[in-house]
Amino acid sequence: MTVKAYGAHAGDQPLEALHIERRTPGAQDVQIRIAYCGVCHSDIHQVRSEWAGTLYPCVPGHEIVGEVAAVGADVTEFKPGDLVGVGCIVDSCQHCVDCGMGLENYCNHMVGTYNGPTADAPGHTLGGYSQSIVVHQRYVLRVSHPPEQLAAVAPLLCAGITTYSPLRHWRVGPGHKVGVVGIGGLGHMGIKLAHAMGAHVVAFTTSESKRDAARALGAAEVVVSRNADEMAAHAQSLDFILNTVAAPHDLDPFFHLLKRDGTMTLVGAPSTPHPSPGVFGLIMKRRSLAGSLIGGIPETQEMLDFCAEHGIVADIELIKAEEINDAYERMLRGDVAYRFVIDNATI
Ligand code: NAP
Ligand code: ZN
Numbered sequence: 001m002t003v004k005a006y007g008a009h010a011g012d013q014p015l016e017a018l019h020i021e022r023r024t025p026g027a028q029d030v031q032i033r034i035a036y037c038g039v040c041h042s043d044i045h046q047v048r049s050e051w052a053g054t055l056y057p058c059v060p061g062h063e064i065v066g067e068v069a070a071v072g073a074d075v076t077e078f079k080p081g082d083l084v085g086v087g088c089i090v091d092s093c094q095h096c097v098d099c100g101m102g103l104e105n106y107c108n109h110m111v112g113t114y115n116g117p118t119a120d121a122p123g124h125t126l127g128g129y130s131q132s133i134v135v136h137q138r139y140v141l142r143v144s145h146p147p148e149q150l151a152a153v154a155p156l157l158c159a160g161i162t163t164y165s166p167l168r169h170w171r172v173g174p175g176h177k178v179g180v181v182g183i184g185g186l187g188h189m190g191i192k193l194a195h196a197m198g199a200h201v202v203a204f205t206t207s208e209s210k211r212d213a214a215r216a217l218g219a220a221e222v223v224v225s226r227n228a229d230e231m232a233a234h235a236q237s238l239d240f241i242l243n244t245v246a247a248p249h250d251l252d253p254f255f256h257l258l259k260r261d262g263t264m265t266l267v268g269a270p271s272t273p274h275p276s277p278g279v280f281g282l283i284m285k286r287r288s289l290a291g292s293l294i295g296g297i298p299e300t301q302e303m304l305d306f307c308a309e310h311g312i313v314a315d316i317e318l319i320k321a322e323e324i325n326d327a328y329e330r331m332l333r334g335d336v337a338y339r340f341v342i343d344n345a346t347i
Contacts, residue, residue: 001021001022001024001132002019002020002021003019003020003021003022003130003131003132004017004018004019004020004130004131004347005017005018005019005020005059005126005129005130005131005347006018006059006129006130006321006324006342006347007020007047007057007058007059007060007126007129008047008056008057008058009056009057010049010056011047011048011049011050011054011056012048014325015047015129015324015325017321017322017347018057018059020057020059020126020130021120021121022120022130022132022133022134023120023134024134025070025071025072025134026072027072027073027074027075028072028074028075028136028137028138029071029072029075029134029135029136029137030068030070030071030072030075030078030084030134030135030136030137030140031068031069031070031071031132031133031134032064032066032067032068032069032084032086032132032133032134032135032140033066033067033068033069033131033132034064034065034066034128034130034131034132034133034344035065035066035067035150035151035343035344035345036064036065036066036150036151036154036318036341036342036343036344037061037063037064037065037127037128037129037130037154037341037342037344038061038063038154038155038157038158038159038185038314038316038339038340038341038342039061039063039185039319039324039327039328039331039339039340039341039342040060040062040063040155040158040159040185041184041185041186041246041331042060042062042158042269043060043061043062043127043328044328044331044332045246045269045271046058046060046114046115047060050271051269051271053115054115055115055122055123055124057122057126058114058115058126059114059126059127059129059130060114060127060128060129061113061114061127061128061129061130061342062086062087062088062112062113062114062127062128062157062158063087063128063154063155063156063157063158063159063339063341064085064086064087064113064127064128064133064154064157065083065084065085065143065150065151065153065154065157066083066084066132066344067080067081067082067083067084068080068081068082068084069132071137072137074137075137076137077137077140077142078137078140078142082142083142083143083144083145083147083150084140084141084142084143085140085141085142085143085153085154085156085157085304086113086128086133086135086139086140086141086157087113087139087141087157087158087161087294087300088105088112088113088157088158088294089104089105089110089111089112089113089139089294089297090111090112090113090116090118090125090133090135090136090139091109091110091111091116091118091136091139092104092107092109092110092111093107093108093109094138096108096109098296101296102296102297102298102299103296104139104296104297105165105293105294105295105296106293106296111125112125113125113127113128113133114126114127114128128344129321129324129342129344129347130344130347131344131347138297139297141157141297141300141301141304142301142304143304143308144304144305144308145304145307145308145313149313151316151318151341151343152313152314152315152316152341153304153307153313153314154314154316154339154341155185155189155314155316155339155341156189156303156304156307156312156313156314157300158294159185159186159188159189159314159339160189160193160303160304160307160314161294161295161299161300161303162186162189162267162292162293162294162295163180163186163187163189163190163193163194163242163244163267164189164193164295164299164302164303164306165292165294165295165296165299165303166242166265166267166290166292167190167193167194167197167199167240167242168299169292170240170263170265170290172194172197172199172239172240173197173198173199174197174198174199175198176198176199176200176239176240177199177200177202177237177238177239178194178199178200178201178202178238178239178240178241178242179201179202179203179204179234179238179240179241179242179254179257180194180201180202180203180204180219180241180242180244181204181225181241181242181243181244181245181254182204182205182206182243182244182245182246182268183203183204183205183207183210183213183214183217183338184244184246184331184334184336184338185314185336185338185339186244186267186268187203187205187242187244187338188214188217188314188315188337188338188339189314189338190242190244191203191214191217191218191219192217192218192312193303193306193307193312194218194242195217195218195219196218196306196310196312200220200221201218201219201220201221202219202220202221202222202223202234202238203215203217203219203221203222203223204223204225204254205222205223205224205225206224206225206226207224207334208224210222211224213337217315221234225253228253231253231256231257234257235256235257236256236257236258236259236260236285237257237259238257238258238259238262239258239259239262240258240262240263240264240265241254241257241258241262241263241264241265242264242265242267243264243265243266243267243268244267244268245268245270246268246269246270247268247270248270248272248273248274248275249274249275250274250275251264251274251275251277251281251289252277252278252281255277255281255282255287255289256281258285258287259285260285260286260287261285261286261287261288262285262287262288263287263288263289263290264287264288264289264290265290265291265292266289266290266291266292267291267292267293277289314338314339314341315337315338315339316338316339316340316341317336317337317339317340317341318340318341318342318343319340319341319342319343320342320343320346321342321343321344321346321347322346324342327340
């Protein structure tokens with residue numbers, strides 16, 4: 001089936017309207033009419049070839065929500081009309097140890113929702129800036145939020161799970177003091193989720209203008225990280241730091257804020273490395289530096305259900321598809337509160 005989409009033909013070209021092909025649903029497939037798609041900073045990194053290996057045409061988008069349009073003969077969990085989501089993963093080997101544990105995100109053969117290998121034309125996956133998508137049922141999530149919240153649910157499929165998974169893995173909860181660094185799409189979800197898990201959240205931002213907004217999201221305290229005195233007030237006090245910053249920056253000032261045995265987990269994926277941290281910030285208090293990649297399918301469902309139960313959605317600005325290039329520029333200027341979501345009816 002030919003459908004309309006938005007994508008780019010090269011890293012230095014703007015996104016434009018395109019036509020793409022979607023496969024006829026197979027026995028295990030769910031065909032989804034996409035209602036909304038969130039705009040992740042990874043979309044910018046990928047479509048502009050800031051990471052290695054972008055294939056063109058590139059149609060980004062991995063924060064997909066919509067309605068089931070059709071299902072294959074062997075699909076048992078979904079039926080036409082259901083509200084569903086698709087995140088960053090549309091396939092994996094399905095038999096390795098990681099897939100067996102529901103950690104498809106760490107499968108060596110994980111197929112991303114865009115730029116991943118596929119038998120479908122043109123040989124790589126094409127994402128959610130499009131009218132519809134066909135996905136194996138294993139990688140489709142159920143949305144139980146009220147339908148009127150659907151647009152604001154979209155960012156949970158990447159920004160939500162990417163922050164939820166490390167918060168759970170490092171067992172964040174009541175009695176913990178948790179830092180969230182970088183208050184963008186991921187960071188604002190990190191604040192909401194850590195707060196809902198019962199932690200005392202400290203937001204770290206480079207933007208003075210986000211001070212009040214970060215409190216409204218659930219942060220108990222806000223630190224403008226360029227201000228050394230404000231940073232010093234939190235020395236050796238944090239159990240865990242989630243760092244979502246999309247650009248290389250000095251990690252050392254944040255290590256000094258961790259308690260003994262504290263961990264800072266990086267989820268931001270800048271195209272060039274952070275300066276190497278000094279050893280002493282780590283060895284003096286047996287601190288750890290870690291990383292985390294999105295989350296597996298069962299945990300993504302758990303996160304969606306947790307958010308529905310706690311009334312959590314993203315703070316969004318809905319845009320028309322033709323506004324996407326401008327939205328990218330605004331994201332790079334930090335001018336978004338906190339996630340752009342495309343109204344796919346405008347494609
Ligand atoms: P975003 O909305 O653009 O937010 C990034 C935030 O980082 C900004 O709002 C800003 O926060 C801070 N920041 C940006 N440039 C900075 C600089 N030069 N110095 C210091 N702080 C800066 O991006 P996002 O969609 O949240 O994505 C964040 C990063 O996570 C991206 O690199 C993305 O590719 C990556 N990502 C990783 C995963 C994963 O699985 N690990 C999944 C999704 C995305 P303040 O204004 O508060 O300082
Ligand atoms: Zn993403």
